[in-house]
Amino acid sequence: MRTDTSPPPFERVLVANRGEIAIRVMRACRELGISPVAVYSDADVDALHVRHADVAERLGPPAPAESYLSIEAILAAAQRSGSQAIHPGYGFLSENHAFARAVEDAGLTFIGPPAATLQMLGNKLAARRSAEAAGVPTVPGTSVALGDDLTELTRLGLPIMLKAAAGGGGRGMRRVDSADELGEALAAARREALSAFGDDTVYAERIISPARHVEVQLLGDRHGGLAVLGERDCSIQRRHQKLVEEAPAPGLDEATRAALFDGARRVASAVDFHSAATAEFLIDSAGNHYFLEMNTRLQVEHGVTELVTGVDIVAWQIRVAAGERLPAGIADAPRGGHAIEVRIYAEDPYDGFRPSGGTVTAWQMPGGPGVRVEAGVEAQTPLPAEYDPLLAKLLVHASDRPAAIARLRRALDETLIGGVQTDHGFHRWLVDHLAFADGRYDTSFVEVEWGNGPATGSEEEGLVAFAALEARRSERTGDPRHVAADDSSAWGRQARRGALRR
Amino acid sequence: MSDHEVRLGDRHVQPAEGWRLDWLDRAAGTARLVGEGRSIPVVVEGSGSEWAVTLHGRRHAATVRTWRERLFAEAEQTTRGHTGELTVRASLPGLVVAVRVSPGDEVAEGDSLLTIEAMKMQNEVRAPRAARVTTVAVQAGQVVATGAPLLTLE
Numbered sequence: 001m002r003t004d005t006s007p008p009p010f011e012r013v014l015v016a017n018r019g020e021i022a023i024r025v026m027r028a029c030r031e032l033g034i035s036p037v038a039v040y041s042d043a044d045v046d047a048l049h050v051r052h053a054d055v056a057e058r059l060g061p062p063a064p065a066e067s068y069l070s071i072e073a074i075l076a077a078a079q080r081s082g083s084q085a086i087h088p089g090y091g092f093l094s095e096n097h098a099f100a101r102a103v104e105d106a107g108l109t110f111i112g113p114p115a116a117t118l119q120m121l122g123n124k125l126a127a128r129r130s131a132e133a134a135g136v137p138t139v140p141g142t143s144v145a146l147g148d149d150l151t152e153l154t155r156l157g158l159p160i161m162l163k164a165a166a167g168g169g170g171r172g173m174r175r176v177d178s179a180d181e182l183g184e185a186l187a188a189a190r191r192e193a194l195s196a197f198g199d200d201t202v203y204a205e206r207i208i209s210p211a212r213h214v215e216v217q218l219l220g221d222r223h224g225g226l227a228v229l230g231e232r233d234c235s236i237q238r239r240h241q242k243l244v245e246e247a248p249a250p251g252l253d254e255a256t257r258a259a260l261f262d263g264a265r266r267v268a269s270a271v272d273f274h275s276a277a278t279a280e281f282l283i284d285s286a287g288n289h290y291f292l293e294m295n296t297r298l299q300v301e302h303g304v305t306e307l308v309t310g311v312d313i314v315a316w317q318i319r320v321a322a323g324e325r326l327p328a329g330i331a332d333a334p335r336g337g338h339a340i341e342v343r344i345y346a347e348d349p350y351d352g353f354r355p356s357g358g359t360v361t362a363w364q365m366p367g368g369p370g371v372r373v374e375a376g377v378e379a380q381t382p383l384p385a386e387y388d389p390l391l392a393k394l395l396v397h398a399s400d401r402p403a404a405i406a407r408l409r410r411a412l413d414e415t416l417i418g419g420v421q422t423d424h425g426f427h428r429w430l431v432d433h434l435a436f437a438d439g440r441y442d443t444s445f446v447e448v449e450w451g452n453g454p455a456t457g458s459e460e461e462g463l464v465a466f467a468a469l470e471a472r473r474s475e476r477t478g479d480p481r482h483v484a485a486d487d488s489s490a491w492g493r494q495a496r497r498g499a500l501r502r
Numbered sequence: 503m504s505d506h507e508v509r510l511g512d513r514h515v516q517p518a519e520g521w522r523l524d525w526l527d528r529a530a531g532t533a534r535l536v537g538e539g540r541s542i543p544v545v546v547e548g549s550g551s552e553w554a555v556t557l558h559g560r561r562h563a564a565t566v567r568t569w570r571e572r573l574f575a576e577a578e579q580t581t582r583g584h585t586g587e588l589t590v591r592a593s594l595p596g597l598v599v600a601v602r603v604s605p606g607d608e609v610a611e612g613d614s615l616l617t618i619e620a621m622k623m624q625n626e627v628r629a630p631r632a633a634r635v636t637t638v639a640v641q642a643g644q645v646v647a648t649g650a651p652l653l654t655l656e
């Protein structure tokens with residue numbers, strides 16, 4: 001229930017997504033007095049997000065193209081449920097301009113930037129040109145689509161990254177190290193871009209390495225109001241996909257921070273913008289910054305910004321979609337402190353972060369001061385192979401960075417996940433890493449420092465062997481409660497209970 | 503003296519001493535290891551000789567066998583000998599997720615032959631000795647029962 005008197009911005013909002021982000025959006029809806037509507041594929045009939053909604057509408061078979069990517073199925077679900085607006089979450093249709101346009105054509109509100117802006121900034125090459133025109137430095141590269149003439153490329157110097165214009169978010173990228181690979185790599189990049197994005201336009205950028213990946217959160221209303229909600233460092237990545245994000249960015253000097261904020265503002269101001277978006281930059285070892293791309297949607301890692309600013313980005317996306325103005329000075333009095341997010345993926349970090357799959361059996365998430373968990377699963381959740389392997393995000397907030405790392409270590413030690421290999425062990429290793437503690441890391445950190453992880457220590461092996469041995473023994477003796485090498489712990493437990501009663 | 507031996511992968515590991523295992527939820531497999539003035543959460547799942555232990559976020563496959571089971575397994579190994587044709591069989595029921603070899607391939611001892619997902623774990627089936635693959639009886643996506651022939655080596 002809302003305690004103020006203003007009416008909810010909408011009565012009913014359909015959340016066109018699944019997993020943790022669908023639940024995050026539904027929670028914002030609830031807090032605004034809005035009834036959330038879930039959609040689900042046949043693989044998600046019993047999914048957690050479905051149970052967070054008032055109404056759930058079936059989309060179709062598990063394949064994304066027939067469910068979460070089906071514009072037709074989602075619009076039909078919105079009509080059936082009487083929804084007035086659609087929040088797309090991230091991924092799936094969130095940056096699809098045809099979807100945004102279809103939503104508006106159906107007389108509903110798309111909770112995101114205008115369709116024309118999605119279209120313009122969705123083409124990464126056009127976004128590059130727009131940034132250049134706005135006087136924002138971009139990664140040295142081609143500002144035109146690559147033809148068969150490779151001289152432009154060789155002028156850049158190797159290695160380079162070939163990127164699909166319709167890609168983004170780390171997808172549709174191909175590294176080229178030597179000149180004789182170029183022709184073949186370009187042809188392959190075109191084929192990949194065509195099959196993945198339906199557009200074979202490719203461009204090239206010089207590889208900035210070492211580099212830090214820092215992004216700026218923007219929030220805008222329909223009346224020209226634009227707020228910069230600070231930056232996040234997202235340099236801990238594997239396969240160009242983020243694993244850990246933090247705010248503020250460690251070691252970022254004020255001049256660079258101001259330049260990033262100014263650059264983000266310029267790129268957004270050059271287009272018709274409202275809702276949430278993120279301007280991504282690389283910062284090289286000399287401190288130069290380069291605009292990479294603009295993500296015109298809610299980011300996975302928006303929560304770290306919410307923790308340090310106190311601004312509910314999702315709630316504001318919904319409110320500005322309904323026409324509300326952002327309050328002046330929304331970003332002027334941040335909560336401060338430091339926030340870190342780790343992404344819990346069903347991936348095996350000891351085997352190249354290969355997706356692990358299976359069924360989550362045990363699921364025990366941390367709690368206590370300064371801990372926020374955004375989970376899309378619970379115990380006994382089978383993981384459909386069709387979708388992203390992100391299980392949950394674990395966020396911590398504390399007064400400063402060392403306190404946030406200590407809190408994260410504590411929270412990770414409270415976390416127990418069974419049934420699938422996750423990257424939990426990677427995060428636990430990370431919080432004890434000296435370079436991470438010092439904030440000295442770049443986008444190559446995971447590859448260079450982790451590889452496939454350290455070998456298991458002998459103490460750890462002994463404990464694993466002991467646990468397995470005791471589990472087998474308990475199975476034999478049939479003791480359902482606990483097992484010990486001797487009987488002392490039963491007495492210890494009894495003694496502790498007695499002590500509590502006194 | 504333990505009446506069991508524990509293996510992690512292909513190595514025999516001595517279980518730690520001076521610890522105890524307290525179950526939090528036996529059905530879910532959550533527990534904590536208590537010892538040396540410390541308490542460490544773990545997840546322990548499985549049954550019989552095959553277990554998976556998640557410690558500090560890392561999932562380890564562990565085999566716990568009685569001496570009788572071990573002797574039986576060793577006798578089986580001996581009768582196979584070190585030459586001639588050898589049929590590699592599934593040691594537990596599961597789903598074949600990847601077949602890494604084809605007939606004619608030369609493999610070294612310890613090479614991964616295929617991966618079977620069982621008990622929600624990916625288990626690598628490895629070559630028991632250097633050999634040449636003669637036949638492959640399964641393909642990815644196939645469910646196999648315990649003892650099912652997977653491939654033959656010579």
